[in-house]
Amino acid sequence: MHIAIQNIIRNRKKSFITVVICFLLTAAFHIYFGNMKSNKEQLQSLPERIPVYCQITNPSGSRSTGISIDRNITEGLLNSPHIKNAVYGVRMIGGIGNFSLEEWEQNLTLCVEAVNDLNGIPGLTWEDIQLDGDADDFFHSSEPVCIVRNSLMEKNNWKAGQEIPLNLWYYDYDDIEGIHGIPLEVPDVKIAGSMDYLSTETGQMPPDILLPIGLADAIYRRQEVPLQMSFFSFYVADPLQLNAFKEEMKSLGLTEKNGTARDSYQGSALTVQDMVFISLAENLQETIRIFKSFFGVICITILGVGYIASTLLMASREKEFALMRAQGAGKMQCIKILWLEQLCLALTGIIIGDITCLAFQNMDIALITDIVIAGGYMSGCTLALSRIGRIKTMQLLFRAE
């Protein structure tokens, strides 16, 4: 080691060139690995940045609300590990108090909507709602509570906390009668809050009364009526597993929307807004694939640089090698001295490269870079030294000058 360090100091110019070569290799590799890591991180964060939104629609895709979604589909979706942030609800019609079937036309004037989340009502925000207690708790409750539109409160002179007899009817859809209402139950519902909500962005009729979905579920169960959601939307939990997600959706009986299908209220198609995500993900994956495919080439290049640089820089030192052999140094000892020299110089270049690049790269990249550069360069150097080790000492020192 002592001799190797002395040699480094004595061969300053050659040592400097080796350090510079290793520094440049390290810097280049930092850029390469940095870019690959950045692309991988972008791909990993893509689901957060570009979430894949899905809606249940009718087969033609023309309706996403006011449809009838089979209870099995709803349960299948809610139990699926592939979905998150599901928003769903059921739209009903209602009136106040008891009335006979014949009086429905005068009394069924209220639009009632039961949802699991405020996002189920387009355009309605928390700022529009005046509520005692936590608003989140309201939608997750199954208590007989409701939120009533302010205009309706004023018209009927209702107060918050007051109980109202809500006559609820549900929508039924069939091919013969089309859409029609059927009486459900007349529960007493406590007014938990009020809302200022006049219209929706979608042009859909705004609800007069909001109920928690748990209450609707309890009422439907009591009346032994299957609860069929009127809308259901969600996000794909892991868009990088889109294929597995789509397979599962197929197994639930959901089909792709078909623009030529007959208009209906049956919610049996799935619209997946994944075009932007797929396009970006494919671009990133292709970039990463290209980077990875270059890895082998880069390793061989580093090995080649190590070999060529060592061969050229050591060429003028063949006589020194032969002389050391003549002095009694073993072949391996001579190679070890030169190898240690190169290792010290390579590590110096690599460390300088790391320090320079750490300003904009991570430590883990530095470690991978160090291993690849040191391994590749020193492998090339070893090959070059093994070639120098084959020189004939006798012919080199005793040949005619």
Next chain:
Amino acid sequence: MEGNLEIIKVENISYTYRSKYQTTQAIKNIACTFETGVMYSIIGKSGSGKSTFLSLLAGMDLPSSGRILIENSDMAKIDRDKYRMHQVSIVYQAFHLFPLLTVTENVMFPMELQKKNRKLARQKAEALLLSVGLSEKAFQKYPGMLSGGEQQRCAIARAMASEGQILLADEPTGNLDTENEKIIVALMKRLAHEEKKAVIIVTHNEKVACKSDVILKMQDGRLLEVEP
């Protein structure tokens, strides 16, 4: 010669160079012995195989046939790196000093390979340099800053540093003027007679050969005669 030790015995050796395009038999069936305390000169024309013979004695390679015994041990069976490190030293026509080491460091190099204490090695190197007639001024100079005679004296000091009993010299005066030639030959003779080394010089200089105790004449790879 009485009191001297037979250190090298050469038994019918031959050596053939094999290159990609040709095969040359450089040494043909040589047999002789070398003793400590004697200065030998091997003379002959260029291409007679003198340097090849010397390099075989130095253990740089093994003969194609026959054997060389070093203190009765077959060179083929001993560790030739250790042999070169401890028993034999070589002086070349072109000096072959390390150009990036100072004069002292060049002399210290064999001792560093032997892993001797660095401080002691420096002291010994300086003593050897003084003994071959180099002044202290030259100690920290690089070989390129010295004259040919001074470089060869430095090379001899380096050869003495390994304390081997055999000193081989390949045309040691080939690049020197008459003045320096005399100094170097005198040094070689001193090493043979006073320090009891077997000094074997390859030369085509008859004046140098005449100062030797024994002259071996070579021609076309054969040893023709031995003149005491």
